[in-house]
Amino acid sequence: MVRLYPSSSKDQSELTRKSLLDLLEVCRGGWPALQTGESTNPKVVAAGYLDALFEVSMPHAGKSPVLSRRIATSLARNVATSATMGTMRSDIAALGDVAPADATISSYLEEFRRNYFIEELPGWDAPIRSRSRLRTKPKRYLCDTSLVASLLGVDPSHLLKDGQLLGLLIESLCIHDLFVYVSALPESYGSSLRYYADADGLEVDAIIELADGRWAAVEIKTGESKVEKAAANLMRLAAKVAANPAARNPKPSFMAVLLGKGTMARRRGSDGVYVIPIDTLGA
DSSP states (O other): OOOOOOOOOOOGGGOOHHHHHHHHHHHHOOOHHHHHTSOOOHHHHHHHHHHHIIIIIHHHTTOOHHHHHHHHHHHHHTTTBOOOHHHHHHHHHHTTSOOOOHHHHHHHHHHHHHTTOEEEEOBOOOSOSOGGGBOOOOEEEESOHHHHHHHHTOOHHHHTTOHHHHHHHHHHHHHHHHHHHHHTOTTOOTTOEEEEEBTTSOEEEEEEEOTTSOEEEEEEESSGGGHHHHHHHHHHHHHHHHTOTTOSSOSOSEEEEEESSOSOOEEOTTTOOEEEEGGGOOO
């Protein structure tokens, strides 16, 4: 089966009037109707998709429209994280509803997956010495950033005041595009895109692993001011893998920092890490 995706495409101190238009694109999403000019209102398009999912597709599978929306809102609130069942139950209970059982939530998540509403990013079983210290519970993303904005009722003006949510939406956008590009690689497989996290607190947003064991690491940041820290994280991960003499491919094919907003694509001379603004990626 071929997976189809919506079309692809700050640090707060770096935001300008032009950047505000870029933020609008995060809330706008990549829906075909917006790209072709059939619709000029992104809120209507996102809301229409959600209504069709909650009022038609989910009831067709025997699911409650109300609980479907409640769980989806919790997923939006916890986008780009490995939210536990307990977290989702608490979110639902906070709205005054009876918290559903874990099995019930799991069945709704499965139906969301079947409808391509959510995408799960598994943790990478990295070739390091202490694999028991790895965190592999999947992170969840919605299929389009506009759906997160719609479910949470936010717009670009809100994002200017909420740097954390802005960063998560930028990460979601970049992960979406990486899913698209990685799926087109002939050497990729079903779980070629992953993330890395360990008990030492080291996290890397995206790992690309091909069937022959080659791998690459990508950090995602909103703007240029975060590049140094992101590159340092990548170098730490490379050192951990290289320290394992049994690693099949001890060195990454490349490492990169993917930016929601950047000045230009380049390769750093100090460590060889690529810096790539998301809008410079293309087919």
